[in-house]
Amino acid sequence: MKILALETSAKAVSAAIAEDGKILAYGYQDTGLTHSRTLMPIVEDLTRESEFDIKNLDLIAVAAGPGSFTGIRIGVAAAKGLAFGLDKPVIGVSTLGAMARNLSFADGLIICAMDARRDRIYNALFQTENGEITRLTDDRAIALESLAAELKDYRDINHQNQDGYNKLINKFMVVGDGAKLCAEYLLSQGILCHMAPANLIMQNAASVALEAEERARKILSASGKLPDARDLRPVYLRPPNAIPPADVKRNV
Numbered sequence: 025m026k027i028l029a030l031e032t033s034a035k036a037v038s039a040a041i042a043e044d045g046k047i048l049a050y051g052y053q054d055t056g057l058t059h060s061r062t063l064m065p066i067v068e069d070l071t072r073e074s075e076f077d078i079k080n081l082d083l084i085a086v087a088a089g090p091g092s093f094t095g096i097r098i099g100v101a102a103a104k105g106l107a108f109g110l111d112k113p114v115i116g117v118s119t120l121g122a123m124a125r126n127l128s129f130a131d132g133l134i135i136c137a138m139d140a141r142r143d144r145i146y147n148a149l150f151q152t153e154n155g156e157i158t159r160l161t162d163d164r165a166i167a168l169e170s171l172a173a174e175l176k177d178y179r180d181i182n183h184q185n186q187d188g189y190n191k192l193i194n195k196f197m198v199v200g201d202g203a204k205l206c207a208e209y210l211l212s213q214g215i216l217c218h219m220a221p222a223n224l225i226m227q228n229a230a231s232v233a234l235e236a237e238e239r240a241r242k243i244l245s246a247s248g249k250l251p252d253a254r255d256l257r258p259v260y261l262r263p264p265n266a267i268p269p270a271d272v273k274r275n276v
Contacts, residue, residue, distance in 0.1 A: 025240060027083045028067070028106070029233035032059045032099030033091025033119040034138065034201040036226050039066045041076055042233035049074040050230050059098040067106075081112050083250060085236030087227065088116025089259030090146040090163060091138060096258045104253040113250035115243075116257070117235045120148040120163050123200050125231040126224040128157050132195030133178070135217065137206035138227075140165050145202045146261060147171060165261045168206065172213040179215070199225055 031038045036054035040047055051066040071078050086103035089096045100116065107114035120136040127134050131153050138146040144167050149160040175196065196217035198207045203219050210217050219225060243250055 025082045025237055026080055027085050027233045027236055027240075028078065028081050029085040029229040029236060030063065030067075030099050030103055031087045031119075031122070031227055031229040031232050032063060032095040032102075033087045033089065033227055034095060035092075036201070036228075037062050037066065037095075038229040039063065039070055040229035040233045041070055041074060042230070042237065045234065045237060047230045047233065049076065050228075052228060054226070059095055063098065063102055078106075079110060081110065083236065083240055084110075084112050084114040085232055086114070086116050086256070087119040087122055087229075087232050088256065089119055090140070090165070090261040091119050091227075093260060096260065100256060100258045104256055107253035107256070113240075114253050114256050115236045115240055115251060116259070117232055117239060118148070118163055118259070119227055120146065120200070121150075121159065122231040122235040123227040124148070124150040124152075124157055124159075125234050126199050126228070127197055127220055128152055128155055130197060132197050133160075135171075135175075135196055135198045135206060135210075137198055137200040137202035139202035139205055140262065143168050145171070145206055147206075163259070163261060168209045171206070172210055172215060175210065175215050176213075201226055 027042045029040045037059045038052040041049040049070045051070050053062050084103050084107050086099045088100055103114050123136050124134045134150040134152060136148050140146050144165055147166050148163045151158045151160055198217050199220040203225050207217050207219050240250055
C-alpha cells in the first residue's frame with residue numbers, strides 16, 4: 025500500500041511517502057514559517073527527488089487532530105484537495121495515536137502530550153510491549169493536575185499488585201510538542217518520567233503513515249472500502265479560545 029502522509033498539527037510540518045510499512049521519502053521543517061507556505065513544497069520536493077508518481081498512490085493520510093486549530097485545518101484541507109484531485113481515498117488519524125509510534129520500540133507507558141494552553145494538554149496514554157502498542161485512554165484535553173493524579177493511581181495500583189506486577193507500566197515516557205511542559209509538571213509532582221529523545225519527540229508524518237496503514241487494513245478487512253475526502257473531518261477536542269458573543273451576527 026503506497027501512502028502519502030501529512031503532519032501539520034503543531035509548529036513543525038512534515039510529509040512522508042511510505043509503502044507496506046517502509047518509509048520511502050520524508051521531509052520535515054520547523055522554521056516558524058506557516059504551513060500554508062511550506063507543506064505543499066515539501067510534498068512536491070518528495071515526489072520529485074524520489075521520482076515517485078503521485079498518481080500511483082493508494083491512500084492519502086493526515087493527522088486530523090487534536091492539535092493547533094490552524095495547523096489541523098491546513099493539513100485536512102490539503103489532504104482533501106489532493107484526494108479529490110487524484111480521486112484517491114483519504115484517512116485522518118489521531119495525532120496522538122501516530123506520535124505514540126515514535127516510541128514503539130521502548131517497553132513502557134507512553135504519555136502523549138501536546139500543549140492545549142491554560143495548564144492543559146491534549147493527551148492519550150498507550151502501553152508498549154515487544155513493539156506492540158495498546159491504547160489505554162481516548163484522546164482528551166486534560167488538566168496537568170488531573171493527569172498527574174491518574175498516573176499516581178497507575179503507579180500505586182501496580183505497586184500493590186504483587187502477584188501480576190506489571191513492570192512496564194512503571195516506566196513513563198513523554199512524547200510530543202508538549203512533552204517538556206508535561207514532564208516538568210509530572211516531575212514536580214514526584215512522578216518519575218523520561219522525555220523521548222530529541223530526534224523522536226515531535227510528531228511526524230512518517231508515524232502518521234504507519235498509523236494510517238494499520239487503520240486502512242482494518243477498514244478494508246471490515247468493509248472492503250476506504251473512506252473518501254467527503255468523510256474527512258478535523259478533530260479539535262475543545263472549542264476555540266476566541267468565541268464571538270452570542271449577539272454578534274455573522275454572515276453565512
